[in-house]
Amino acid sequence: MTKATPILELKNVTSAYGRIKAISEVSLKVYPGEVVSIIGANGAGKSTTLMSICGVLKPVSGEVWYDGARIDGLAADLLPSRGLCQVPEGRRIFPRLTVEENLDMGAFFRTDKDGMEHDKNRVFQMFPILLERRKQHGGTLSGGEQQMLAMGRALMSRPKLLLLDEPSLGLAPLIVQQIFRIIQEINEVDGVTVVLVEQNANLALKSSSRGYVLETGNVVMEDDAQALLANPAIRAAYLGE
Amino acid sequence: MTIRASKLWLGYGLAMVWFYFLLWPLMGIKPEGLEFQTSLAVWGKVAAASAVLLALYQLKQGGAFRFLEKPAQAGAEALAAVTGRVPTWLALCVVAGAAVAFPFLTERYAHDVAISVLVYIILGLGLNVVVGLAGLLDLGYIAFFGVGAYTYALMSVHFGLSFWLCLPISGCFAAIAGCIIGYPTLRMRGDYLAIVTLGFGEIVRIVINNWMSLTNGPNGILGIKAPGAYWFNKGSFEHIWLNNLEQLYFVILGLAVFTIVAVYRLNYSRIGRAFEAVREDQTAAELMGVNTLRLKLLAYALGAVFGGLAGTFFAARMKFVSPESFTFIESAMVLAMVVLGGMGSIPGVILGSLALIALPEVFRGFELYRMFVFGGVMAVMMLFRPRGLWPAKRMGVRSEEKD
Structure with missing residues (x-):
């Protein structure tokens, strides 16, 4: 693995909702070109970690570094134009905008018409079903289609680092496979670094290079994905064996 | 789905009993003592009328009116087929033609009503930017109408500035007022925002009411000039005042068209999508x-601009402004137009303004019961057309998880 400078680094990040601490002293590094997964049970602080990275939640203490700059405390809306984009948990597409308008929203800050058109075609090529449904309202899509739309929308911002929160949530196994193939394609073909938060630890680790295990707001383990998959403690706790 | 007859009549009975409980304290408690006769008489009429309606409903459910329904449905289908074939541009031309011809075919009273309808169309479309597009419930919108009206009134009376010059100035002032009110309030969401905007709307009115040295308080400002224009007459341009209602109608029609075009363009722009x-x-x-904060401020300011434009015209048309034109009930009316017509829909808002301003004029005879009918219509509307008279966009049905 290339040990270049990390594209994303969390240094002892603590975040809280009001007085309730959700994650404490989380540190992690993500290098360019990697797929890193963060696994853990419900309420372990996975989504909180992502929200602290992208500025929706302001960390109480600690530092978040992205692409050579400190970004904690920056407003969330400044990050997409720097190439950091999140596909939030539960998709959160815009239900009363059409599929195409949803995609256009992903490129909100961009002004290069040709580049946007090119990227839209690339998204349609990745997810042909979206092309078919481009004039339909987002809210009328099925869960799987909505996940594809949410990913397509994020890709419209031409991200360098893509944060995916529970992309498999509530989807049929076949759709999940398709989604993960696309994640791999985005990583390998388009060179996007991916941080993947998943409850489905098996699936997530199989398609990542490294993984972090979160437990009640703390990083309890970090290793190569293969090593984590082979680790008996992990197998017992997260892989249902 | 039909409701079983016994259940229907039981519900009716309960409702009538409840209705009497509400009615009696309103009508039966008098300074001379308690009295039952008048309230019972009114109650009897209402009960009989609703019983007849209920019986008709039951007959309809039973299929007694099928002989009427069939031709009616065929007629509606034929109408839909015809209207579906008329191109949009033609429909627009017909509407525009009718709007231009209107003052020549009608008399003074109709002009007066038409002018108020157009003022409210501008207000409705402005509020629609805030409520319909950006989804911010604003209960104090009429404040911007007031800011626009007072801006022109003061400029006209003290500096003699012309109406046309004051239009953009009032728009700017209203936008600034929008930003001042919006900045502290827009961090709130939903219900809280509604309450705070309600408060700010009242603050504006109360300030106008009490700032005697500037606004002359509740006495209002007199002597505002009508819009001026240059008219070609006997080989030279001469300046005239657009004083009569016909001329004012065309001024407000122009403003309304400008607003419609502007809001339409906004709807389909990148900002509108955001x-x-x-x-x-x-x-x-x-x-x-x-x-999001900056965008919501923008929505607020844009909505306020249209309120300001309408206010400027209002001042020029009345030649008099006073704070009592800008009470909460006016905000509620404009909001009702937007909701009744269909949030986010331009033709819907136009239809809503038409319905809420023109219909009460048509039914002048019922004026006492206007608010009563108004409430009833709103309740029925929300039951049968919850997305408004002319909804913005069709919501598709959620497709099943096919895969």
Whole structure:
């Protein structure tokens, strides 16, 4: 693995909702070109970690570094134009905008018409079903289609680092496979670094290079994905064996 | 789905008993003592009328009116087929033609009503930017109408500035007022925002009412000039005042057309889409790089501009302004137009303004019961057409998880 400078680094990040601490002293590094997964049970602080990275939640203490700059405390809306984009948990597409308008929203800050058109075609090529449904309202899509739309929308911002929160949530196994193939394609073909938060630890680790295990707001383990998959403690706790 | 007859009549009975409980304290408690006769008489009429309606409903459910329904349905289908074939541009031309011809075919009283309808159309479309597009419930919108009206009134009376010059100035002042009110309040969401805007709307009115040295308080400002124009007459241009209602009608028609075009363009612009995104899911919009606070301020300011324009015209038309034109009930009326017509829909808002201003004029005889009918119509509307008379966009049905 290339040990270049990390594209994303969390240094002892603590975040809280009001007085309730959700994650404490989380540190992690993500290098360019990697797929890193963060696994853990419900309420372990996975989504909180992502929200602290992208500025929706302001960390109480600690530092978040992205692409050579400190970004904690920056407003969330400044990050997409720097190439950091999140596909939030539960998709959160815009239900009363059409599929195409949803995609256009992903490129909100961009002004290069040709580049946007090119990227839209690339998204349609990745997810042909979206092309078919481009004039339909987002809210009328099925869960799987909505996940594809949410990913397509994020890709419209031409991200360098893509944060995916529970992309498999509530989807049929076949759709999940398709989604993960696309994640791999985005990583390998388009060179996007991916941080993947998943409850489905098996699936997530199989398609990542490294993984972090979160437990009640703390990083309890970090290793190569293969090593984590082979680790008996992990197998017992997260892989249902 | 039909409701079983016994259940229907039981519900009716309960409702009537409840209705009497509400009615009696209103009509039966008098300074001379308690009295039952008048309230019972009114109650009897209402009970009989609703019993007849209920019986008709039952007959309809039983199929007694099928002989009427069939031809009616065929007629509706034929009408839909015909209207579907008329191109949009033709429909627009007909509407525009009718709007231009209107003052020549009608008399003074109709002009007066038409002018108020057009003023309210502008207000409705302005509020629609805030409520319909950006999804911010604003209960104090009429404040911007007031700011526009007072801006022109003061400029006209003290500096003699012309109406046309004051239009953009009032728009700017209203926009500034929108930003001042919006900045502290727009961090709130939903119900809290509604309450705070309600408060700010009242603050504006009360300030106008009490700032005697500037606004002459409740006495209002007199002597505002009508819009001026240059008219070609006997080989030279001469300046005239657009004093009569026919001329004012065309001024406000022009302003309304300008507003419609502007709001239409906004609806389909990048900014308009971002307004909708913020309405749909604020956090997701933020994650897409939308500065939601700045965008909401923009929506507020844009809505305020149209309020200001309408206010300027209002002052020029009345030649008099006083704070009592800008009470909460006016905000509520404009909001009702937007909701009744269909939030976010331009033809809907126009239809809503027409319905709420013109219909009460048509039914002048019922004026006492106007608010009563108004409430009833709103309740029925929300039951049968919850998305308004002319809804913005069709919502598709959620497709099943096919895969």
